Amino acid sequence: MKIKEMLENIKKEFPYIGTEIQEEKQARIYVCNDKFLNILTYLRNEKFEHLANIFAIDWIDEKEFEINYNLWSYEYLVSIIVKVRIPRDKAKIPTALNIWDHAQIYEREVHEFFGIEFIGNPDLSPLFLHNWKDLPPMRKDFDTEAFSRKAFDVGEREGEK
């Protein structure tokens, strides 16, 4: 099956999505918030069983987060990236835990670095960062250089005997 047909099939099923073909084996699907789980389920049942990862992009100018589900089909050898956008100030999205078990750990990671909440994921506790009090670091409005200067520059070696 060619990737074009595939996308057309998906589009027949879910008419409200946007599609884009990157190269002959890669495609992107843009979807509005509330329906994306159906598409993921559909794709999983259509042999896109490998979830390579989940990552987020912070479109700060558009005040939106984009959650990406990176899928791969072992049968068609095609990579599809499902892109979901959610507003930045209400960063909540249902979890994909029921579709892929290991989505749990990816969601935990995204939650830690972007502050996006995955509704239904039982364990979103911090894993990578130590005692983090600032903004989630991967957000565009977090200034890592300023943080570094403030936190790690202890100044001159004063007070030392």
Added chain:
Amino acid sequence: MITFGTIVILGILISLIIWLFFRENKVISWILFILYTGFSFVLLLRLYGQWQYYEAFKSIIYLGNIKIKFTLQNNMLGWIFAILIFGISFFNGLFSLGFSKSKYSKNIVPLWTLILSASILILFAKDFILFFVGWEYLTWPVFFIVNQGKKKFYSDSMYYFALNVLGGMALMLGIWLVFKNTQTLDIKTSISILLSHKASIHTFWLLIPFFIAFLVKSAAYPFHVWAPRAHSSAPADFSPFISGIMIKFGIFGILLFIYPLLSKGFIPGTYHGVPTTAYFLSWLGIITSIVATVLAFSENNMKRLMAYSSVANVGYILTAIFLTTPLGIEGGIFHTINHMIFKVIIFITLAAVYFRTGTADMSKLGGIAYKMPITFMTFLIGIIAAAGIFPMNGFTSKWIIFQAILEKHFYLMAVAMFFASTGAFLYLYRALHSIFLGQIKPEHRDSVKEVPFLMQIPMWIGMILIISIGVFPGLVLKPLIPFFNSIGLPAKYILTSLSKLPGSFGQLNTLNAAIIFGFAAVLVTILFFVVAKHHKKPFMDNYTAGEDPKDWGVDENRYQFAYGFYQPFEKKFLPFFKRSVDMFWQYFGFYTKHLGEWFNNIFKDDNNFGYIAIIGIVIIFIFGGFVL
């Protein structure tokens, strides 16, 4: 002065007095107990050497047309047992005096006193009737002590009950058979009559009931199942008695009646100069010790674990005795005595731990040594003795047993014995670690402290005894010489020097070895304290792979490995050992249960009449059965 009669009558009297008047007053009843044991001990001490001494009581009981004369005859073996029993009970009483203040089971003192007086009957009886009476007197009170009148100990004590009733009945049957065959109830006479018989089917049937009776009492395979259960449910300060003394009555019985008859055993002939029956029975001893050792690996209850250890030691003793060589008997009896001492000491320390913590589950303990150093040291010395490591007394008797086995060229048996003996390290270390070492639980950190001095007395005495017998085995072996002469064994290997261990394959100078050991210890100690400094750190400041345990909610409870010590090993081998015997006795127990329920109902409603009534009924029943 009538020694035995005094002790027996005094015991029954004191038991009655305590039961009637001082039942609620723990201090007075224990003091009476201590006075009684001490007094009896002194009385018995005076009897050393007077082996012809006897006490006869007139009686009105006729058996058929024979008038029965009850006679208590002083004898070497009985005397040694009696001395040890009363001595140990004396110190145990001292311990219990301190112990009982908080955890006291009401009827233990009168019943215990009764047991002690009964033991005199067993040890010095000249005829089977008194022996049997004493035997039953011993069995029943122990049941009530073990049960403590509590529902939760019901099933455990039922094992004891069922098996020991079985043993008692077997004994009765055996006595009846002996009487049928020999027309006499005198033990010595019947033995000599039986020996003059040709090996016949009679003797064959004769021995089996006695075997069952004695093996049940000494908790040998396959009757070992009651021991761990009875130990775990008995009051903590009574467990030393069960392990140290009670199971030794089985050994005593075997020495008294089975041993002389072994050449007439049910398998004729000899093997390497050992009666074939005896040869197989010494393998039974080996099996006992191996099974008990393996079962002990996975035990989590400290009293049960040590009970299995007792069973294993009984195995060694049986093996040694059934070799029927002077060295074997010597080793067997020596090990019996040593085991009495070190196992009592071990159980006393366990009772001390129980006294302070209130639990016998090893996984709930840990680090007790840091709060109870004396108890720990006693326990350590006890388990070193139990493992048979050199400067302690356990080594000396094990040495003789090994020599005895080798003397007979039973090489495979020696290898099997090595298994059990090495296995002892496994469970003993497990007890040492789980109870005394490792992380101390937060709940024990402040509440646990060393036991009062009164309770330490037996520990100190025990430590001194264990080490001194270990270094000078002659302390015990020398007084035994008359005994060996008396049972007609050539005293070939019995030595005169205090510090020499006899052996067929070689002797050992324990004093020199101890000097070398002391030298090495001193040398290393000096080396340790001469070199660099050391600093003390708290227990949770530990290797945690760089993690701060607090971050992960790991406290002392969560940093103590105490359960499933030999898990991989257990998983592979334990099913093999556990299934068969236990299953059998479970069915057995199931059918005895109904009987037990009936008894339980009697003393459940706190009506103490039940206790005495049952004992009385049983005794009447037994006598009645005989008279008819």
Added chain:
Amino acid sequence: MIDRFTELKKIAQKDGHVLYNIFFGPNHPGMNGNFGYVLDMVGSQVVDVRLNAGQLHRGFEKLMEKRLWVQNFSLIPRVCVVDPDPNEVAYATTAEKLADIDIPKRAKYIRTITLEMSRMTSLLMGMGSVGGATGLYTIMYWMLSDRDYLLDMFEWLTGGRVYHIFNLIGGVRRDFPEGWIDKILELMDYFENKLKEYDHLLYNNPIIVKRLEGLAPITGDEAKKWGVTGPNLRATGVRSDIRIDYPYAAYNEVEVNIPIQEDAKGDALARAIQVRLEFEESINIIRKAIKQLPEGPVRVKIGNPLKLRIPKGEAYTKIESSKGEFGYYIVSDGGIKPYRVSVRGPSLPVGLFLCKRDLPKIRIEDVALWMNTYSICAPDFDR
């Protein structure tokens, strides 16, 4: 095994005293990196595992947004220390896709060869660590010293032993030096001979086989479901390799024979043997690539790299590294710096999620072995 485990868990729930913790890492000799598991144990059986990651987190994805397109080449090899080249190639390929740059054929071949060499260094470490985890240190010492020959070749070619920073947007930094190719062919022969020795010592060792056989098995379907990729997936018998399925560099021209074991059980033994087979295949690929090596330039001109702008767009490249699928998703807003770089590391689903399924079924002595047969690499999930 599972019954035993549930039974133990029941015991642990009933009596909390039997449960204790062992800190497995970060400072643990069985740990191959700076991360850790906190194991809940009953006896010597693991019953639960808590994760302890993040010690190696450096914020790469954030830092890449702050650096120029070219500067990032110094950062990305550090994502996976033992196998650095796939990162460079993945990043470069993605950027080239976005900028629509077609790199010269020779550069593609050079990338293929360095990728395979990098894979070989990593596989050698993976094979050796199986020895290390079981106490067979000799094999580890031998393999690590053999690995140094490859590092020397890298040094000759790129100037760096571990981090090569050899790829650029538009090709590779330089052509093979004179004599390099002869030397690498010689080295391949050396390794081929060495493999027999490794087999003798490691893979034919009955104790190793006994210890690895049946340890933490996983079926192909399960592996797909749990996100396992690369050699670990192939060890279950699934014929899947990005080098063939989604070719990059010169893999569409160089023939790759994916080694698949017959009746692969997906247990630790299968995984360990898979590593060895892949190593052999890498030798073959390098030989073939050198045979087919075309002449020509090694990179295209891209102008001043400090002012390099990549057109707006986004793309994903996945690369078969020695541990599985390494992927780079790059978003460009047309500036001199990437807008967002997302890294997909192969160890993350295994090391942080599959452990919850596998570790509670095995005993403490197999934890290190489990980790090493999955060749978990801590920096690639911490990033």
Added chain:
Amino acid sequence: MIFLILLKAFLITLWVVFIGLLFLGIGRKITARIQKRYGPPFYQQFIDVIKLLAKESIWHHWIMILGAIMALGGLIATALHVPIAGILPYDSNGPIFLVLYLSAIGYLGMAMGVSASGNPNAPLGIGRALTLMLGYEIPFAAVLIIFMGLTKSSYFLQIAQSQAGGILHWNFIRYPLAFIGAEIAVQAMMAEKPFDQMIAPAEIASGPLVEWPGKFLGLGMIQMGVSVFIETAIITNLFLGPSHNILDFTLKQFGIYFIALCINAVMPRFKIENAAIYLWTIPLGLGLLQMLITFVL
């Protein structure tokens, strides 16, 4: 008299510790050579021990110290009962049972000391060590009992002297099965691979030694050396004939240790229950077979 014994004991102790540490050092060198390395100098172990003894130590409770002292003291006392080319501090002839059980006090002391440090890795390692002990003691006992039965004595010296009269009378030629069995058992006794589960670093962070710093570790190293000495000396006495002088004896000891090292270098470690089963099949089987051949046939 007693001073003479003590003086002799002291000198033998020095010799035992010296040879033990030297063996460990040479062992490191040999292992390094098998691993294609240059290796540390042969006297490295002495430097290590001196450094460790001079290093600050951390302890959690006095039981740890008691354990350390018991461990080394017990083993030194054991070593003083093993005849070294016939030399013993007093005329004990080297009683076998005493040696077996005295060495146990060393292991018990070690176990107690590490338990008192409160680290769960330590008892995990000890649990394995004891399981392994159950494994190797049985075949070893079987072999010992063969020779005890043959010489009708439970002394090492008698067994060693019974082999007098040329190499053909040495036990390892006359009783090869027993020799192989004992070699495997001794491999386990020395905790060389494939039987080093108790100190497996990759599994339980070097097990018992996990909380032993500074001088504890120094004493532990001396203890390791002494135990290597004892075990090689036992095998030498049992199998390698009577020795005429100390040098002869030490060379034979080294031969035994060398074999152990070579096996150690190319073996991974067993799982503990597999190790026990292995020890109960191959070496015990060999021992029993030898027993059968010797006494029955």
Added chain:
Amino acid sequence: MLDKIQKDREKRQSAWEAVINYFRKRSLYMLHYCTGCGAIELPPIMTSRWDMERFGIAPMATPRQADILLVTGYASQKTIKRLIYTYEQMPNPKWVLGFGSCTINGGIYWDSYNVINKLDRYIPIDLFISGCMPRPQSILSAMKKLQEMIGKGEAKGYERYKQNYEWYKKNQRKLLERETPFLDGGEK
């Protein structure tokens, strides 16, 4: 008189120190702890090509037994916490070796939000090795240098830590036990 005795004792002590220092430098146990990517160059040093063991340097499993702590590369906030914990568990005398540029000034992670910049503000470093990552040769020469320093009694990082304990603790606390965000507006 008293002064003389004091002096004599010091003299003897320093002579003793000198002897012990010789043994210390010839026998260094390093902690088996790969804190960062520099650890990848440690295996080659231990194996046949460079073979560290010939200088008496051997890896050890736990901090209790170790003499040198190698900080092999960058230290993230989580790592630095564990490093400090581990360092404090090591018995004296102990030394720390800082690997690579990252330990000196943060290296290429100078602006990372999770990697500390100056390691010697948190634990005392006896010797830095520059480079990213340092080559085996430079690590070996650093080891030799450290041995020289130990032999001369110069490497006294652990004493510095004791003397400036408050200062180090203050720095550590500022980093690890923060209760407020470093930057403004950092709620979440």
